[in-house]
Amino acid sequence: MARLKSFYKLFWVVEITILSLLRLGLAVASSGWSPDLVASRARQWAGTLVKGLDIEIEQTGDIPEYGALVISNHRSYLDIIVILSHLNAAFLAKKELKSWPVFGLAAKQGNTVFVDRSSAESRTMARQALAERLAQGISVVVFPEGTTSAGPGILPFKNGIFHLAATKDIPVVPVAICYENPKTAWIGDDLFLPHFLEMFKTSPLKTRLSFGPALRINDGDALKTAAHTSIQRQLSRSEVSKNALGH
Known part of the structure; x- marks a missing residue:
């Protein structure tokens, strides 16, 4: 019964995603394309999924209102809808996501x-595209570990995005995401279907989303270190405290 x-x-997730894409298409046809329209519709989609999947989110800290570079640790594909349900944003994603049925089209x-992380040209073009999104006032979410990890803690960060932020004086908002159930982490050779089916046999899925203070540092390496330290500190509070997620 739980598996059913x-x-x-x-x-239901697939149905909602397809309906959201159709509604977005109608909205664009009616009023024209704009980054704000796409971002707001994406936030509505994520909010609907979070509610329907019974993901309970305890959110702390100040949510950026305009054009910030949001840096987060990465545990699961669920990170995207958890974060997106709280702010209008675009994401940096691996090129492989394009080939996912339905969700690739949504992305x-x-x-x-x-971005193709194995290609220097692709990484450069991705940074340019991110800068354009930020200039349009759309926050951009990046997972600078470059992959998911089970934790506890956080992997080392990649460099490029922090030098972009430092050079262009873009505010960087560190975000820590922590799930009550450690099996929520989607890592290694885990397949999407069995992982999803296992995660949602029971509910709710309790999550803590912590926004740290915005950082403005004109040195890319120092900015990377500060963001990493901030997220590590927030994760430690969530992962060590027995009451962090309602235990």
Whole structure:
């Protein structure tokens, strides 16, 4: 019965995603394309999924209101909807996401910037695209670990995005995301379908989302270190405290 409940939730997620894409298409046809329109519709989509999947989010800290570079640790594909449900934003994502059924199309329509991390040219073009999104007033979410990790703690950060922020004086907002159930982490060779079905056999899925203070530092390496330290500190509070997620 629990597995059947999970299948129902997966079909529902696909249905909501397709309906959201259709509504976005109608809105664009009616009023024209704009980054604000796409970002706000993406936030509505994420909020609907969070509620329907019974993901309980305890949010702390100040949410950026305009054009910030949001830096987060990365645990799962669920990170995207958890963060996106709280702010209008675009994401930096691996190019492989483009090939995902339904969700790849949603990502392409949702201001997502894709990058091939093995290509220096692709990384440069991605940074330019991110700078354009930020100039349009759209916050951009980046997972600078470059992959998911189970934790505790956080992996080392990649360099490039921090030098962009330092050079252009872009505010960097560190965000820590922590799930009550450590099995929520989607890592290594985990396949999406069995992982999703396992996660949503029971509910709710309790999550803590912590926004740190905005950072403005004109040295890329120092900015990277400060963001990493901020997220590590927030994660330590969530992961060490027995009461952090309602235990």
